[in-house]
Amino acid sequence: MPNSMWHQCLEVLRDEFPAQQFNTWLRPLQSDHREGQLLLFAPNRFVMDWVNEKYLRRIEEVLKDLNGGQAPRVNMKVGSAPRDSESEPKPAVAKEPPAPVQEEADSSVTDEEKGVAVSVGNHTAVRPKTSNERRSVQVEGDIKHQSYLNEGFTFETFVEGKSNQLARAASMQVAENPGGAYNPLFLYGGVGLGKTHLMHAIGNEIVRRNPGAKVAYLRSERFVADMVKALQLNAINEFKRYYRSVDALLIDDIQFFARKERSQEEFFHTFNALLEGGQQVIVTCDRFPKEIVDMEERLKSRFGWGLTVMVEPPELETRVAILMKKADQANVKLSSEAAFFIAQKIRSNVRELEGALRLVIANAHFTGSEITPPFIRESLKDLLALHEKQVSIDNIQRTVAEYYKIKVADLLSKRRTRTVTRPRQVAMALSKELTNHSLPEIGDAFGGRDHTTVLHACKKIVELQETDPGIREDYQNFMRLLTT
Numbered sequence: 001m002p003n004s005m006w007h008q009c010l011e012v013l014r015d016e017f018p019a020q021q022f023n024t025w026l027r028p029l030q031s032d033h034r035e036g037q038l039l040l041f042a043p044n045r046f047v048m049d050w051v052n053e054k055y056l057r058r059i060e061e062v063l064k065d066l067n068g069g070q071a072p073r074v075n076m077k078v079g080s081a082p083r084d085s086e087s088e089p090k091p092a093v094a095k096e097p098p099a100p101v102q103e104e105a106d107s108s109v110t111d112e113e114k115g116v117a118v119s120v121g122n123h124t125a126v127r128p129k130t131s132n133e134r135r136s137v138q139v140e141g142d143i144k145h146q147s148y149l150n151e152g153f154t155f156e157t158f159v160e161g162k163s164n165q166l167a168r169a170a171s172m173q174v175a176e177n178p179g180g181a182y183n184p185l186f187l188y189g190g191v192g193l194g195k196t197h198l199m200h201a202i203g204n205e206i207v208r209r210n211p212g213a214k215v216a217y218l219r220s221e222r223f224v225a226d227m228v229k230a231l232q233l234n235a236i237n238e239f240k241r242y243y244r245s246v247d248a249l250l251i252d253d254i255q256f257f258a259r260k261e262r263s264q265e266e267f268f269h270t271f272n273a274l275l276e277g278g279q280q281v282i283v284t285c286d287r288f289p290k291e292i293v294d295m296e297e298r299l300k301s302r303f304g305w306g307l308t309v310m311v312e313p314p315e316l317e318t319r320v321a322i323l324m325k326k327a328d329q330a331n332v333k334l335s336s337e338a339a340f341f342i343a344q345k346i347r348s349n350v351r352e353l354e355g356a357l358r359l360v361i362a363n364a365h366f367t368g369s370e371i372t373p374p375f376i377r378e379s380l381k382d383l384l385a386l387h388e389k390q391v392s393i394d395n396i397q398r399t400v401a402e403y404y405k406i407k408v409a410d411l412l413s414k415r416r417t418r419t420v421t422r423p424r425q426v427a428m429a430l431s432k433e434l435t436n437h438s439l440p441e442i443g444d445a446f447g448g449r450d451h452t453t454v455l456h457a458c459k460k461i462v463e464l465q466e467t468d469p470g471i472r473e474d475y476q477n478f479m480r481l482l483t484t
């Protein structure tokens with residue numbers, strides 16, 4: 001059984017499982033086939049245990065089918081496939097053998113500079129500082145100033161739902177065991193879905209468990225700005241030393257590193273030094289590592305060394321739970337009817353949901369009114385009007401997925417089961433009817449499909465509306481949901 005069979009097996013599994021599951025658990029596996037045995041390599045123990053428990057039986061069945069009915073021997077191991085394995089094409093989140101980066105990373109730090117002792121948490125100096133030390137304090141002081149965690153973003157204030165369960169579980173594991181098996185932790189997903197919240201929750205939990213821990217949180221633009229400043233001040237070694245001295249480095253919205261070659265280079269070395277030192281790295285991004293444009297391949301590949309988890313848009317029940325929690329935190333009584341009403345109207349992301357709630361609460365305080373659905377409708381009039389005018393493909397996908405109780409990722413995936421293809425066609429037809437996007441743009445937004453597929457979907461849905469009352473009703477419901 002050649003290794004290529006593993007890639008055929010992956011293709012089958014890709015169609016069977018939602019993209020999030022496939023990307024998180026199956027895609028990172030590497031294969032090596034020797035002496036009638038297929039060895040699968042997982043990047044870490046978490047992935048290995050999970051695959052063993054949830055997917056191995058299915059993997060064996062698919063391989064048996066592909067192998068003419070003969071059951072192969074499959075074993076799993078943590079690590080990477082040997083260099084000489086025929087494992088082609090390379091998986092998206094392959095684990096490369098560690099490069100000798102430590103030496104390279106530290107080569108520019110001279111002995112004299114290594115000897116400069118500046119504690120970030122405690123700036124007391126007992127003798128006049130040298131110019132080097134003054135620079136250190138300035139650079140590190142600036143960095144520390146930017147690194148505070150938001151104390152309100154904790155696990156307690158984070159509402160768990162189907163859409164974020166895995167991300168929350170992985171974050172909790174990392175908080176309990178920083179620098180352990182899931183390093184780096186890469187959280188990705190659309191805007192305003194709670195990635196930053198989870199990242200701070202990990203940082204806060206690390207500090208709660210170990211008050212002496214040094215946790216640095218910053219947005220990636222800040223890392224770039226600090227680095228530029230350090231270069232201008234001729235203090236790049238202090239910059240390096242600071243970032244390599246933390247117990248956990250939390251970098252938010254890594255996609256802004258795109259095209260910043262020098263920052264990517266610097267971050268790459270920092271990243272390696274931290275991983276080798278057993279310090280935790282957590283990164284958030286708006287997309288899967290492989291899909292980040294203008295980012296060095298070696299950096300993208302390294303992001304996949306630990307654990308990559310997606311945060312999905314919350315479904316209706318979670319949106320209601322979030323609203324109830326936020327109202328509770330603001331000491332405001334919100335009926336479940338009112339929460340439900342807002343959650344049905346605002347589907348885009350949690351940030352918008354929070355904004356809408358704030359507006360309703362402020363209006364209620366101001367007018368002394370009770371928060372009822374008619375009052376909410378009036379309070380959110382402008383916001384809802386704006387939403388109604390801006391029907392986006394994104395919005396259509398969320399609405400359709402929610403309606404048919406499938407995931408947005410399913411609509412974008414290659415799965416061809418009936419439960420997914422029909423909703424996908426409906427969503428494509430609605431995108432054509434309600435937005436100004438072209439057929440190729442719509443195809444792109446549905447997992448990179450060809451424009452002819454979109455055209456076919458539009459025709460099919462027109463046809464079905466004539467012959468299938470169920471589809472006609474669904475379609476009318478969508479038109480109402482999306483435009484009123």
Ligand SMILES: Nc1ncnc2c1ncn2[C@@H]1O[C@H](COP(=O)(O)OP(=O)(O)OP(=O)(O)O)[C@@H](O)[C@H]1O
Pocket residue numbers: 153157158159160164189190191192193194195196197198253284286322350351354
């Ligand atoms: N599950 C949740 N429970 C409670 N609050 C949440 C949840 N998800 C998101 N939020 C809240 O929504 C707001 C936006 O979340 P956050 O800033 O973490 O999003 P993000 O995914 O990092 O977005 P961006 O990519 O734009 O940075 C925050 O105020 C956060 O507290």
